[in-house]
Amino acid sequence: MKVGDAGVIDAIRARRSIGRLTEPAPDDDELRQILEAAACAPDHGELRPWKFVVLRGKAKDAFGEVLADSYLARVQAIGASPSDGQLEKERTKLGRAPLVVIVCAVNRHSDEIPWVEQLLAAGAAAQNILLAATALGYGSMWRTGPPAYDHRVLHAIGLDDRDAIVGFIYLGAPNAGRELPPHEPDLEDSVEYWRAPV
Numbered sequence: 001m002k003v004g005d006a007g008v009i010d011a012i013r014a015r016r017s018i019g020r021l022t023e024p025a026p027d028d029d030e031l032r033q034i035l036e037a038a039a040c041a042p043d044h045g046e047l048r049p050w051k052f053v054v055l056r057g058k059a060k061d062a063f064g065e066v067l068a069d070s071y072l073a074r075v076q077a078i079g080a081s082p083s084d085g086q087l088e089k090e091r092t093k094l095g096r097a098p099l100v101v102i103v104c105a106v107n108r109h110s111d112e113i114p115w116v117e118q119l120l121a122a123g124a125a126a127q128n129i130l131l132a133a134t135a136l137g138y139g140s141m142w143r144t145g146p147p148a149y150d151h152r153v154l155h156a157i158g159l160d161d162r163d164a165i166v167g168f169i170y171l172g173a174p175n176a177g178r179e180l181p182p183h184e185p186d187l188e189d190s191v192e193y194w195r196a197p198v
């Protein structure tokens with residue numbers, strides 16, 4: 001089947017990271033479409049090595065406390081002093097969008113499919129979320145940072161230490177008038193046409 005015209009390519013080029021997003025967020029039906037797009041990612045062995053944790057409303061506020069506590073624990077673990085500013089930033093950072101999806105790579109412990117491939121599948125799912133959101137007219141941003149690599153944050157969403165947080169995907173409406181231009185990618189130094197040595 002040929003996918004319609006330039007729609008996908010347009011969405012790929014138009015997708016830009018937008019740091020501050022506002023209401024409206026995707027509604028439940030749109031979120032379902034977005035998460036189904038995520039679950040269409042290529043997935044070697046059909047292991048479904050992912051989980052999508054949705055944070056909206058009060059859950060988002062409560063998860064801010066998880067992020068703040070994990071920041072305090074990280075600082076204490078190295079014997080440093082927390083900064084009030086950073087603590088508040090951790091507590092409130094999820095407020096940068098009305099909806100956040102944590103994309104997790106869940107390790108299926110397969111003998112055939114290496115963990116790196118499961119991680120890549122979850123990364124492809126994250127990209128599908130960005131593209132589906134773009135196609136539906138929403139802004140998005142993929143973020144990580146120290147919380148993504150903190151076992152306390154993983155445990156708070158039911159992951160264990162052999163799983164991974166691939167990203168915190170922020171979703172919402174872009175602020176009007178602050179759109180970034182579509183990508184104009186430069187392939188210089190990125191592409192080679194391999195030829196057999198003569």
Ligand SMILES: Cc1cc2nc3c(=O)[nH]c(=O)nc-3n(C[C@H](O)[C@H](O)[C@H](O)COP(=O)(O)O)c2cc1C
Nearest residue numbers: 015016017018019141142143144145166167180183
């Ligand atoms: C795995 C991953 C992690 C990222 N983490 C962050 C982040 O923590 N903070 C941030 O500002 N951007 C983050 N980004 C977004 C990139 O900075 C952004 O995609 C890049 O600047 C290019 O901009 P564009 O998305 O508009 O093309 C991340 C992207 C990826 C793929």
